[in-house]
Amino acid sequence: MALDIKSLSFTRQILPIIAVLGLVLAAFYILSSQPDRELSDPDREPPRAPEALANAARVAGSGVVEPSSELVQIGSALSGLVTGVFVRPGERVSEGQTLFTVDDRQVRAQLREAEAAIGEARAAIAEAQSAEATASRQLALYRSVDDPAAVSRSEVIRAEGEASTAAERLRLARARLDAAQARAASARTEIGRLTVRAPIAGEILAVNIRKGEYVSTMGGGGSQPFIEMGQTQPMHVRIDIDEEQAPRIALGEPATVSPRGAADQQVKASFVRAEPLVVPKRSLTNSAAERVDVRVLQVIYELPAGATGDAGIFRVGQQVDAYIPARQVR
DSSP: OOOOGGGOOIIIIIHHHHHHHHHHHHHHHHHHTOOOOOOOOOSSOOOOOOGGGTTSOEEEEEEEEEETTOOEEEOOSSOEEEEEEOOOTTOEEOTTOEEEEEOOHHHHHHHHHHHHHHHHHHHHHHHHHHHHHHHHHHHHHHHHOOOTTTSOHHHHHHHHHHHHHHHHHHHHHHHHHHHHHHHHHHHHHHHHHTEEEOSSSEEEEEEOOOTTOEEOTTOOTTOOOSEEEEOOSSEEEEEEEETTTGGGBOTTSOEEEEETTOTTOOEEEEEEEEOSSOEEOOOOOOOTTOOSSOEEEEEEEEOOGGGSSTTSSOOTTOEEEEEEEBOOOO
8 A cells, every 4th residue: 555645644643753753762861861870989088077076066177288397498599500409309408408509600700800809909008018118218217307408398298298199009909909808708608699508407398490490580470499398307287277167266176187088097186386367268178169268267286297207198288187176165
């Protein structure tokens, strides 16, 4: 039996077929777009309060591990080419130890010029002293003659002028010596400034320069410090407490601290101090519910020795979660 296309009705035959196909496609789309409801462990373990504070009043905060000296960012007093880097990350240095050096050839040339000027000035001083002594003796001889007819007045005046000139030459030579010595001292100071030394004893945390690179004292706001170091024995953790929760914190009480994403590894940190200035929040946790338009009280705690170092669970710059007992309200 042949299908007569002309006898087909759009509203009674074709439209119902299109509706049925649309329902089938919609059902398939809905079923395929259903979320996976299978339960699984979270990628990162969420923070949790310690058992001692599970049912007690507490204040929570996030923080960052830092050296007990705070982070010391080493720069250079003078611009130039790096001629040597003598430390590596992880190395411990003593106060005054050389970290890196900057090219000092030009300054050393200036020092040699100043030292040559010192020698020249000393020779001029010796010559001026000899001339002054001769002029002084000649003048004294003329003045010691009792007979006015033996020495004319003009000769006495000439001798006085020569003595005065010799004295001025001596003062000028001594002034030139002082200037040359000042230039030499300035050059030695510049040479010392081109050798960058450790301001404190501590651990090198980062080295951002290499031999042959150019260091500038005019670095922009986003430029990295040349070397970062600090005292990592012991380590501190700087905890940010929301300004709304700051009045509740029990200052002086120990804090329970755990690395971000490892809530099962908790340690007790001892109270060090609370910063006197409430500052805008800068340490972010990347939480979706986190507010950044708040100010925080920064509280410093000392981590136990066994939790830091090569065998510890904390590193400088690491984010942590902290729980602190709340003040008892009477």
